[in-house]
Amino acid sequence: MELKGKTALVTGGSQRIGRALVLALAGAGCNLILHYYRSAEAAQETAAEAEALGVRVLLKQTNLSDGEGAASLADVSNVDLPPVQVLVNSAAVFSKDSLLDMTVDEWSKTFRVNLRAPVLLTQAFAKALPSDLGGAVINMTDWRTARPYPDHFSYSIAKGALDTFTKTAALSLAPQIRVNAIALGAMLPPPDQDQAYLDVLASTLPLQRPGGVQVIADSLLYVLRNDFVTGEIIRLNGGAHLQHP
């Protein structure tokens, strides 16, 4: 897919990894619908950086754990941009719970943001895409679904279902729309930890370092541009899956 002049919708695009994805797409010439939830100021800053790369950016604020959140974000009928041809589902919560202490509220919120929103957005995107245009969906997931975190119980299960959704949607929407996922390992410290925490964690990996955002941006552009890749879950984890549990 040639990206120049296309429109991309990125959820959770205000900061951290979502910001890097927005800027990579802007650098490739995509106009953007940049979704955010609470980080209005960061979203405006990221939008300004993207616009400085010569593309148009529209900001949309939505709580994706709301019943109507995904539907209201998907409604781009009054948006003055070409049809959305790229959807990047990056917004997520990294809830900390275990099987024994999890609550239905936490489980539901995690599933609404991390799974239901990507599914509903993909559905709306596919329905709205004109039949003569191709499309691509990228889901940001976590390689640890293969080796789940017991202390991030709801998160692990929701991301595991997102992996399965990626493959199911790739079959359902082919040949018009390709659906892939990027499964991250140690890339950025969690919001409540610092870089030193991540560096220690990543020093035990075969590649002995964290990934950072540039490799994610590079992978995003690779998957979007390569028209023969669908149903793939591309692991970016410094070789962690090669280690014994």
Ligand SMILES: NC(=O)c1ccc[n+]([C@@H]2O[C@H](COP(=O)([O-])OP(=O)(O)OC[C@H]3O[C@@H](n4cnc5c(N)ncnc54)[C@H](OP(=O)(O)O)[C@@H]3O)[C@@H](O)[C@H]2O)c1
């Ligand atoms: N960081 C890592 O190393 C890592 C590892 C594995 C997987 N991942 C995955 O990669 C993606 C990006 O990671 P990240 O660390 O950059 O994510 P993050 O900072 O934890 O969250 C991304 C964004 O999700 C949005 N969000 C949270 N709750 C929301 C809600 N109820 N409604 C709408 N938006 C909501 C937030 O937007 P606002 O700030 O605007 O509120 C936030 O900026 C996520 O899918 C994550 O699971 C990351």
